[in-house]
Amino acid sequence: MLVATTHSHPANTLAVRLPDDDLPTVHRVAIEHTFETAHRLPHLDGKCTSLHGHSWRVTVSVTAPHLSSDVTVVEFGALKAAVRHWIDTHLDHGTMLGFDDPFVETLTTTLGCKVFRFGADHTASEPETLATDLAWPTVEAVAVLLRRMSQHVLAGLPCADNARVGRVFVRETQLNTADYGPGDTA
């Protein structure tokens, strides 16, 4: 019966069934944000030992196997607002340092500057707990931090079933990037 119906409506059949429909597919949306933040990598030899800053750019993707009833993966505005708020509050115009970096004491206690500590111990603030296993603020570590943060953000938003944060892409300079996410193509 199904075969007879299909043959009687070839145009409709072509519209809804394509040759690769049996292959795994996924919907993906992405948002971007930029932030101005300093960091220092004293464990590496070279110029990153000096305190310096970058204009960072992050792209957060969210994937879902099927769209929600409102035909979205997640509402762009809500995701963007929450991700941007976290970054602007905790990283923008601040400094990312390793927990043992002597600049932590100078910048926080002495100068009252905004500092986000990677690899912090039990004194970690609530946002810093997302990076206690990441000793230094490399671009790779920043990608991990921002993916974890985005996962928390997404968990609090209405979204499609089984939606998840895909790859998080971070640009440190025009030449240096890192991305972190699922090992598949998501």
Ligand SMILES: [Zn+2]
């Ligand atoms: Zn750098």
